[in-house]
């Protein structure tokens with residue numbers, strides 16, 4: 207029985223063809239990761255390192271944290287990394303990360319010593335027979351002695367803020383809350399905390415035990431739907447620009463009606479000119495209307 211993750215489930219929900227490429231056919235993408243993915247992973251690695259040091263009793267200076275971030279950026283950077291938003295340069299993204307780290311550091315320094323685990327791996331059983339499991343990693347798990355609550359911290363590097371209803375229905379951290387309750391007791395309170403670094407804000411939410419039970423049922427239904435799916439359809443959207451399989455996806459490469467119309471117009475013009483002005487071939491080649 208495959209082990210699922212939030213990311214695997216959400217890939218299926220967004221585009222089942224991408225799911226097939228990634229999880230069934232296991233195609234290794236030819237396209238490099240996006241610059242947004244690079245930025246996200248380097249920021250996560252930096253905050254992971256920062257809290258690991260704090261846990262050891264050593265608080266790195268902000269300069270040391272920036273140096274660590276810069277080294278990780280360089281190490282994982284490749285010129286083939288995809289930049290979809292052409293108006294930005296790699297340096298723009300690098301600088302963004304510096305700003306995220308600076309804001310976070312200045313807001314949280316000297317950092318509490320409530321951290322229990324960093325990048326904690328959790329496994330959640332969602333059915334009674336223990337057949338279906340969800341695996342995930344909590345960015346940081348802490349215990350707040352003032353409130354008596356466990357806190358699941360998640361760092362977000364995206365530019366957009368979620369709507370209230372998105373936060374209330376978020377599956378990923380809610381699944382992690384099930385794991386935390388399995389570890390520390392079902393009666394314990396668990397706070398879900400998202401740090402939106404681009405906006406320098408944190409958003410908190412909670413789930414009742416009834417909501418978590420309902421979530422297990424819905425997640426199980428989704429897995430059963432995935433496992434009974436035999437046809438995987440593309441779902442073309444703005445997100446295709448960031449899809450690591452867009453070079454092999456027919457739907458993405460299908461020409462738009464506007465492109466088709468433009469091609470037809472060029473063809474008609476070429477045929478007309480072939481008849482009327484055959485000697486103009488070289489000049490027309492330069493104007494990109496002759497093959």
Ligand code: SF4
Nearest residue numbers: 221440441446449455
């Ligand atoms: S390019 Fe778009 S439609 Fe094609 S697999 Fe990727 S997400 Fe799906």
